[in-house]
Amino acid sequence: MNIREEARRMKLDAPKLAATTLEERNAALREIAKGLEEKKHEIFAANEEDVREATENGVAPAVIKRLKYTEEKLRDGLAGINQLISLPDPLGKVQMKRELDEGLVLTRISCPIGVIGVIFEARPDALVQISCLCLKSGNCAILKGGKETARTNRMLFRIIRDSAIKAGMPEGCLKQAELHNEIDELLMCDKDVDLLIPRGSNAFVQYIMNHTKIPVMGHADGVCHIYVDKDADFEKAMRILPDAKMQYTAACNSVETVLIDRAVAGEFLPKLADMCQEKGIRLRGTEEAMRLLSQHAQNENTAGQQTAGDTVATADERTDGVGTESTAGGAFEVMDLEEFHKEYLDLVMSVRVVDGVVEAVDHINRFGSHHTDSIITENEETAAYFFQMVDSAGVYQNCSTRFADGFRYGFGAEVGISTSKLHARGPVGLEGLVTYKYLLQGHGQIVGDYASGKAQFHFRELC
Amino acid sequence: MNIREEARRMKLDAPKLAATTLEERNAALREIAKGLEEKKHEIFAANEEDVREATENGVAPAVIKRLKYTEEKLRDGLAGINQLISLPDPLGKVQMKRELDEGLVLTRISCPIGVIGVIFEARPDALVQISCLCLKSGNCAILKGGKETARTNRMLFRIIRDSAIKAGMPEGCLKQAELHNEIDELLMCDKDVDLLIPRGSNAFVQYIMNHTKIPVMGHADGVCHIYVDKDADFEKAMRILPDAKMQYTAACNSVETVLIDRAVAGEFLPKLADMCQEKGIRLRGTEEAMRLLSQHAQNENTAGQQTAGDTVATADERTDGVGTESTAGGAFEVMDLEEFHKEYLDLVMSVRVVDGVVEAVDHINRFGSHHTDSIITENEETAAYFFQMVDSAGVYQNCSTRFADGFRYGFGAEVGISTSKLHARGPVGLEGLVTYKYLLQGHGQIVGDYASGKAQFHFRELC
Numbered sequence A, B: 001m002n003i004r005e006e007a008r009r010m011k012l013d014a015p016k017l018a019a020t021t022l023e024e025r026n027a028a029l030r031e032i033a034k035g036l037e038e039k040k041h042e043i044f045a046a047n048e049e050d051v052r053e054a055t056e057n058g059v060a061p062a063v064i065k066r067l068k069y070t071e072e073k074l075r076d077g078l079a080g081i082n083q084l085i086s087l088p089d090p091l092g093k094v095q096m097k098r099e100l101d102e103g104l105v106l107t108r109i110s111c112p113i114g115v116i117g118v119i120f121e122a123r124p125d126a127l128v129q130i131s132c133l134c135l136k137s138g139n140c141a142i143l144k145g146g147k148e149t150a151r152t153n154r155m156l157f158r159i160i161r162d163s164a165i166k167a168g169m170p171e172g173c174l175k176q177a178e179l180h181n182e183i184d185e186l187l188m189c190d191k192d193v194d195l196l197i198p199r200g201s202n203a204f205v206q207y208i209m210n211h212t213k214i215p216v217m218g219h220a221d222g223v224c225h226i227y228v229d230k231d232a233d234f235e236k237a238m239r240i241l242p243d244a245k246m247q248y249t250a251a252c253n254s255v256e257t258v259l260i261d262r263a264v265a266g267e268f269l270p271k272l273a274d275m276c277q278e279k280g281i282r283l284r285g286t287e288e289a290m291r292l293l294s295q296h297a298q299n300e301n302t303a304g305q306q307t308a309g310d311t312v313a314t315a316d317e318r319t320d321g322v323g324t325e326s327t328a329g330g331a332f333e334v335m336d337l338e339e340f341h342k343e344y345l346d347l348v349m350s351v352r353v354v355d356g357v358v359e360a361v362d363h364i365n366r367f368g369s370h371h372t373d374s375i376i377t378e379n380e381e382t383a384a385y386f387f388q389m390v391d392s393a394g395v396y397q398n399c400s401t402r403f404a405d406g407f408r409y410g411f412g413a414e415v416g417i418s419t420s421k422l423h424a425r426g427p428v429g430l431e432g433l434v435t436y437k438y439l440l441q442g443h444g445q446i447v448g449d450y451a452s453g454k455a456q457f458h459f460r461e462l463c
Helices: A003-018 A022-038 A040-056 A061-067 A071-086 A124-136 A147-166 A181-187 A202-210 A234-246 A262-279 A287-302 A337-341 A356-367 A380-389 A447-451 B003-018 B022-038 B040-056 B061-067 B071-086 B124-136 B147-166 B181-187 B202-210 B234-246 B262-279 B287-302 B337-341 B356-367 B380-389 B447-452
Strands: A094-101 A104-112 A115-119 A140-144 A174-176 A195-198 A224-228 A255-261 A282-285 A324-327 A330-334 A348-354 A372-376 A394-399 A416-418 A426-428 A434-445 B094-101 B104-112 B115-119 B140-144 B174-177 B195-198 B224-228 B255-261 B282-285 B324-327 B330-334 B348-354 B372-376 B394-399 B416-418 B426-428 B434-445
Touching: A003 A104, A003 A115, A003 A140, A003 A174, A003 A181, A003 B356, A003 B380, A022 A040, A022 A071, A022 A124, A022 A147, A040 A061, A040 A071, A040 A147, A061 A147, A071 A124, A094 A434, A115 A124, A115 A181, A124 A140, A124 A147, A124 A174, A140 A181, A147 A174, A195 A202, A224 A234, A224 A356, A234 A255, A234 A262, A234 A372, A234 A394, A234 B434, A255 A262, A255 A356, A262 A282, A262 A287, A262 A348, A287 A330, A287 A348, A337 A348, A337 A356, A348 A356, A356 A372, A356 A380, A356 B003, A372 A380, A380 A394, A380 B003, A434 B234, B003 B104, B003 B115, B003 B140, B003 B174, B003 B181, B022 B040, B022 B071, B022 B124, B022 B147, B040 B061, B040 B071, B040 B147, B061 B147, B071 B124, B094 B434, B115 B124, B115 B181, B124 B140, B124 B147, B124 B174, B140 B181, B147 B174, B174 B181, B195 B202, B224 B234, B224 B356, B234 B255, B234 B262, B234 B372, B234 B394, B255 B262, B255 B356, B262 B282, B262 B287, B262 B348, B287 B330, B287 B348, B337 B348, B337 B356, B348 B356, B356 B372, B356 B380, B372 B380, B380 B394
Parallel strands: A115 A140, A115 A195, A140 A174, A224 A255, A224 A372, A255 A348, A282 A330, A282 A348, A372 A394, A394 B434, A434 B394, B115 B140, B115 B195, B140 B174, B224 B255, B224 B372, B255 B348, B282 B330, B282 B348, B372 B394
Antiparallel strands: A094 A104, A104 A434, A324 A330, A416 A426, B094 B104, B104 B434, B324 B330, B416 B426
16 A cells, blocks of 8 residues: 555544543553563564664764664663653643633634654654654654664564554554655645654755645754853853753754854853864854954963963964964864854854844844754843844753753653744644644524624633 | 845844733734724725726626725724734743753743734735734734725725834834735745735635745635534524525635435435525535435325425436436536535535434545534534544534634634644634744753753643
8 A cells, every 4th residue: 555545544544543532542552662572672683683784884883873772772762651651631631611602612622633744864762752652642643764774663663553553543543654755655645644744854854845735843954052141151151062062963952153242252252262172163153253262362372371272373364254263272264154054963163253132132033043042141131132032942041952852841752843933833742743623512503693783792711 | 125125124023023012012003993093084085996996897796895994894993903902912921831950940931923924805804903913913914915905905004004113013013015926925935934824715825835835824725514413403404504605605614515414314305405495505416315305306296295496306317427407496416426525605505415423524524624514413422423523623513614713713803714733723813823932041051961860850840
């Protein structure tokens, strides 16, 4: 059966899955946890083959680490399922109950979205997490994982689906897509698939967004900022910056740009440059930032107090405003303003000197990707302005941008992070996988009577 | 200034509008109401010219009625503005407040979507409603109305924008697009426009959806159903059906298809046919429906009790399953199953006999547009099944589908009705024009400490 036919079948099964009780869905999750535990050796064996092949193909060690499905990852996965079981039912919540007129009652109730397609990177734990989130929220899911973990995915998927169906979930609750061309087939299913959640590279997510009529939830890029305000506690800044850049450099919520208040730039920039040199982070930035760094280095030189680790040079060889300099803290590359749009996902950081919080906010709203941005300040008034004006899914004060994550927000798990402003924004957990419908119960009421004035609405909240 | 540049400017003004207080936004609404009242004669004069031109161009009287901006429509518009002023602030609502760890507090707060483009039909009252809804919800709006009311729109827009700016709203809060080619320009502004709300014909909305990367909220078609169950109160059904079809035939929430439980079809169909003949509604349907109607007519004949208004004939001239018959209640056209997808927006109704509520639901989920569907039944169990299983924005019992409307739901006003399952579903009022952001306040926390086990999350709800 091809993806289109399968999607049509799932669409018809979707209301059946939506009608299951919380107990039934939790029983399915328990069955899945049991199945994964019982068949773990088969999973590990399949995964070893995937890892062996990837290694033979010269896949980078950092990526191999993500492909590996270990006892520890299984344990985390089972803990995640148990946490999911303990969460309240996202379905059937009465969000509003209003009497429109006597005997005419409007109720808004939460329900699943329907059929969701999730296309994710080569990470076996992602398959477990996503399928369980979809089941708990009563959504049918079509899952397509990265090809490097094909064997592991197939094994995990079979165990998860068999367990779910054994526990009474409808046949069409889960479907695995395995072939790459099935992605394009999936993109055509706008009549039957209600939502697509692509995870992966900027280019991949863009491709999905540009080639389907199905609504897409996710983010293409994560250009996150940290703004160091004049009232910043530098110690906090120097703790937060390396974490935000290096705790997981390739993550969407890692920092790409540091904005520094002009009032403290001369003092802070050299510290930043030193830290970057020490940590192996390449620094790029505006001419002004470079000038300040050079000045500082000269001053240090003049005072004869050059500190260890500084390689100092002045900007005399540079032409046309762009070039690489060796300043305090090591190499420093001057960049164009438009390059601030760039997501490095690497040990590179852009730096710009700004005229206080107002210019910092303008820069973030203009060059950022509306993902997650943080201010370092002890001034609550400045922080309040930043919170109000920054147009991003996550706006932080005095903490690392890396906190933008479903687990860390206490959602149990996430299917992804959304930079869209519609529906779910930020990390998307169970709540982002539901919609609602309006139920209206009457006794023969017609609109004609209200239009003619024979009857009148008198709204009364019932809950 | 072209639309693109204007949109970019509005994007920068959007956080300023978002930061206005409820009092400031309400003051702007009061100023607008005052302006409209004071300049009403200029508005009426402009409208008279529009109406004269439309009449000269041979525009249909029903459409002319919508173009006209009368004292009564102004009064309704002012009442709407006053109702909007009385509604609570949709912005700045704390939707969640959670301590992730000591001194690390996550808050989810409602905020405007940003810049919204609304393209609407030639109805001057729509311009007033939409611009005021956007202002109250703190959204910048680009408005493009139907060309038949160009002069009225220009006058209304000028008064509304001038009043808003006089009351302190930022310059970029409202922008009018007047030329048709500006729509295509608007569709390209995916970097600066956060949401498009198109209103109008199916073809127009489809065009918008297919030609932009901007998220679109709305509905292309409204194929609404009424299912007459075996436990239906026929009297209610006969009250509701003409209202749902005729109270505003061209509306998206008017009924297109009647599904009848086989158990009562023989009894109900003739009544339906009589009503349709009386009201001038053309009936189309499946062969079975036609057979039942013919049988009824024959029985009536045999018993010599033909009632007035019935034109009776048997199905002997028909070939290949499609044709027109004259049966009880007048002309009856046999149709193919696939035609049940059709939205008539006219005095035509499709009818199908189904095997109870289960088949009715399957039909609705397959052929409907997930807009609004109603069951007529006195059986609460059957109604509960219908509520649970029908996958539509509005699911009703014993009332007209025409109730699907922001005013009737008590939202004060609506910008449109959404059949999307993401973000807002059904009639979209103030609540559908806001999103949220996550604010995280810390004291230097980094993710590395939680990853290493040095620190642990302990989630605690603060509200």
